[in-house]
Amino acid sequence: MRWGTYFAVLGAIISVGLALGITMPLVSLRLESWGYGPFAIGFMAATPAIGIIVGAGITGRLAAYLGTPRLMQLCLLAGALSVLLLSLLPYYGVWVLLRLLLGVILTMIFVLGESWINQIIVEKWRGKLVALYGSAYALSQLSGPLVLTLIGTEGNGGFWISTTLLIIGSLALVGRTGAPKASDHGSIGRGLLRFCQQLPAIAWAVVLFASFEAMMLTLLPVYALNQGFDQRTALLMASTVVTGDALLQLPLGALADRVSRTGLFKACGATLLLTSLVMPLLLQTSYIWPLLVIFASAGGIFTLALILIGERYRDAELVQANARIAQLWGFGCLLGPLTTGAASQWLTGHAMPLLLALGALVMILIVQARGVLPATETNGLEG
Numbered sequence: 337m338r339w340g341t342y343f344a345v346l347g348a349i350i351s352v353g354l355a356l357g358i359t360m361p362l363v364s365l366r367l368e369s370w371g372y373g374p375f376a377i378g379f380m381a382a383t384p385a386i387g388i389i390v391g392a393g394i395t396g397r398l399a400a401y402l403g404t405p406r407l408m409q410l411c412l413l414a415g416a417l418s419v420l421l422l423s424l425l426p427y428y429g430v431w432v433l434l435r436l437l438l439g440v441i442l443t444m445i446f447v448l449g450e451s452w453i454n455q456i457i458v459e460k461w462r463g464k465l466v467a468l469y470g471s472a473y474a475l476s477q478l479s480g481p482l483v484l485t486l487i488g489t490e491g492n493g494g495f496w497i498s499t500t501l502l503i504i505g506s507l508a509l510v511g512r513t514g515a516p517k518a519s520d521h522g523s524i525g526r527g528l529l530r531f532c533q534q535l536p537a538i539a540w541a542v543v544l545f546a547s548f549e550a551m552m553l554t555l556l557p558v559y560a561l562n563q564g565f566d567q568r569t570a571l572l573m574a575s576t577v578v579t580g581d582a583l584l585q586l587p588l589g590a591l592a593d594r595v596s597r598t599g600l601f602k603a604c605g606a607t608l609l610l611t612s613l614v615m616p617l618l619l620q621t622s623y624i625w626p627l628l629v630i631f632a633s634a635g636g637i638f639t640l641a642l643i644l645i646g647e648r649y650r651d652a653e654l655v656q657a658n659a660r661i662a663q664l665w666g667f668g669c670l671l672g673p674l675t676t677g678a679a680s681q682w683l684t685g686h687a688m689p690l691l692l693a694l695g696a697l698v699m700i701l702i703v704q705a706r707g708v709l710p711a712t713e714t715n716g717l718e719g
Contacts, residue, residue: 338456341512346469348412349449350476351505352442355498357480359419361574362494363431364554365567369489372428374558378677381554381669383432387439388666392659394440395447399518399655405509408448412506415441416499423495443666447658448515454646454654455516463643467589470639471582478578481557481571489567518655531660537601537699537708538641539664544695545638546665547672548608551688552577555676559688562680563619576625580632588636592643598708600640605700607633612693616686634692637699644708 360381367377399407418438422431450469457465487493532539552574560570591600611631618624641661649657672691679687 338512338514341514342453342456342465344508344512345449345452346472347508348408348445348505349469350472351412351501351508352415352445353473353476354479354483355415355419355501356442357477357578358483358494358498359422359480360554361481361557361571362484362489363422363435364558365484365489366426367428368558368561370428374555374562374680375677376428377558378555378673378680380428380432380435381550381673381677383435384439384442385550385666385668385670385673387436387441388443388669389663391440391443392447392662392666395444395659395662396518396652396655398444399448404448404452404515404518404655405512408445408452409506409509411441411444411448412502412509415445416502416506419495419502420499423492439666439669443662446665447655447662450642450661451655451658452515454642454658455650456514457646459647462646463589463591463593464586465589466643466646467585467592467639470589470635470642471585474578474582474585474635478575478582481575481578485568485571516651516654518652527656528660528663531657532664535644535708536706537703538644539660540699540702541601541637541641542661542664543668543671544608544692544699545634545641546668547676547695548634548692550669550672551676551692554673555680555688559680559685562685573624573628576628577632580629581635583629584633584636585639588639589643592640597640597644598703600636601703601708602700604633604636604640605696605703608637609693609696609700612689612696615689634696640708 363380364377367380372380395407402410415438418434418441422434425431425434453469454462454466483497484494487497556574556577557567557570560573561567565573588600588604607630611627611633615624615627615631618627645657645661646654676688676691679691684690
């Protein structure tokens with residue numbers, strides 16, 4: 337196994353996670369300080385989702401033309417430039433366009449990086465090493481809000497730090513090998529529908545976790561502010577959730593190699609359902625802090641999805657499967673912040689946990705009805 341390549345790709349993904357962990361809450365808090373309401377902030381948070389859907393559709397073709405390593409490096413550099421422009425052009429309309437572009441760029445990075453990691457991992461270590469990837473990425477996002485608590489949100493230091501991190505991530509990939517070979521053909525739209533039909537539990541799990549993650553970094557701080565907490569506490573709440581995500585990844589990865597993954601899916605979904613329902617009741621008590629850690633069990637859903645995808649596909653099919661996941665991620669990022677932002681402003685201030693509880697219930701019902709994997713092996717992602 338190419339350990340140097342594994343850690344180089346992991347390092348590049350960590351640079352993205354840390355940059356996102358800094359810029360996503362920074363953008364939301366900056367907009368809140370400018371007087372924008374929850375729906376406008378939720379719309380900004382959902383904007384990259386459109387870029388995610390676009391980016392997933394072009395990754396395979398661009399990777400086939402440029403090669404996976406080169407395309408991933410170029411995307412990291414383009415992301416650095418986009419984040420830098422956020423600090424130089426502080427206007428809502430411009431930020432919408434830049435967040436849209438970032439959605440395209442970062443999607444290609446995740447599709448290529450996750451495919452690359454799954455391609456080089458040996459089977460006996462798959463659960464643990466995919467979980468290590470998930471844990472490291474979660475920790476990098478955790479560090480983002482913590483950095484903001486140290487440097488503050490008034491200046492542009494967060495944007496500049498994020499720009500530097502993305503440049504470093506690009507340099508880490510120089511000379512690395514073992515990347516999957518991509519294909520420049522295949523229908524993304526039809527393939528997505530078939531993917532959802534074959535693997536409905538995985539498909540919904542990705543949508544659910546994408547909604548969860550987008551809301552944790554963008555709307556959870558705003559939710560906490562609206563419930564009477566100060567800015568520092570609001571950021572620490574977001575960091576606590578990501579801490580729980582990071583802590584749970586490795587144990588879940590180890591369990592995924594030993595016990596029923598269907599059972600793990602159900603357990604993660606049930607935990608998310610219960611903690612989401614209890615959150616409004618415990619929000620103003622000291623019990624909210626351990627609850628936020630357990631709340632992060634949603635992270636195990638996505639880790640299990642990546643493990644299963646890595647088992648089933650290789651090379652072009654692996655890249656395409658990750659592209660499907662990226663598209664579903666985009667729908668989740670679009671669905672979560674938009675519906676939650678609207679419901680928070682016009683229905684109830686506790687819309688965020690209640691909608692997550694509904695999503696967890698839907699996942700449990702799908703797993704109960706269809707399982708996690710189909711009874712027979714079916715590929716054919718091209719169609």
